[in-house]
Amino acid sequence: MANNYGLSDAELNLIKTQASRRAEMRREFLKQRTNPWKNASEAGYVFDTALQRFLSMKVTQFEYFTVNKRTSLFGFFVIVVPMFTFGTLIWNERTQREQKIRSGELRYKDRLFKLA
8 A cells, every 4th residue: 555645545636636737837837938929018927817816906905895893893903902002011111110210229220221
């Protein structure tokens, strides 16, 4: 019995099919890319429809954006909450350090930011 790397025969055949399809697409792309007469009118690049669809989607994504509960919560928890948390942590740390400096617990030579 041959070593199938712990995969079933169906999975191994699927992987081989995908690899052969990728190799064929790569050969076709290189064939078109290196043909000097085929793409001369297109400024020397191969027109990729999938890439064009992706770029068009990225350009028009704000035209089709709709505000809903999910996007609002995402914006709140990704933008507002981290900014507020970080600001609170910085404010608390500075307040505690200032209190230690004013009460004399922190000597001048032990401070992180000093003039001399």
